[in-house]
Amino acid sequence: MVERFIFTKYRTSCYHCHEDADQVIKAVSSQAQVACANCGATRIFVPRVEDVSAAGTYTPISCYDIWDLETVAPCKNCGVEGLHDLIVGCNQFTTRCRNCGYTHFYKFNLEYVAQCPIEEKKG
Numbered sequence: 001m002v003e004r005f006i007f008t009k010y011r012t013s014c015y016h017c018h019e020d021a022d023q024v025i026k027a028v029s030s031q032a033q034v035a036c037a038n039c040g041a042t043r044i045f046v047p048r049v050e051d052v053s054a055a056g057t058y059t060p061i062s063c064y065d066i067w068d069l070e071t072v073a074p075c076k077n078c079g080v081e082g083l084h085d086l087i088v089g090c091n092q093f094t095t096r097c098r099n100c101g102y103t104h105f106y107k108f109n110l111e112y113v114a115q116c117p118i119e120e121k122k123g
């Protein structure tokens with residue numbers, strides 16, 4: 001059985017290929033990931049905390065690039081399928097149910113590039 005939680009996209013300049021490309025954002029209880037649709041650069045986040053908390057509790061500070069998004073997702077705490085705040089920072093990933101405040105906090109774990117284009121050497 002596949003758990004369905006967060007599945008959305010955010011179009012921005014990729015930190016890896018520097019193209020304006022969709023960043024595919026997926027999260028379930030056990031893992032969150034952000035993958036570039038253009039170059040395949042993928043960042044994996046692992047869960048650290050799940051709790052009901054006030055907005056902004058886990059918002060990362062002093063990060064150069066924070067995506068502050070919202071998406072509709074089913075909350076496993078209150079059972080409502082509704083808006084969640086989705087905050088992706090350089091080393092943190094949080095989702096928060098607008099209805100009950102239930103927050104998933106993930107910490108950056110690793111990154112890899114799924115596709116590895118071979119660059120031709122000239123000369």
Ligand SMILES: [Zn+2]
Nearest residue numbers: 014017036039
């Ligand atoms: Zn990319």
Ligand SMILES: [Zn+2]
Nearest residue numbers: 075078097100
């Ligand atoms: Zn909820």
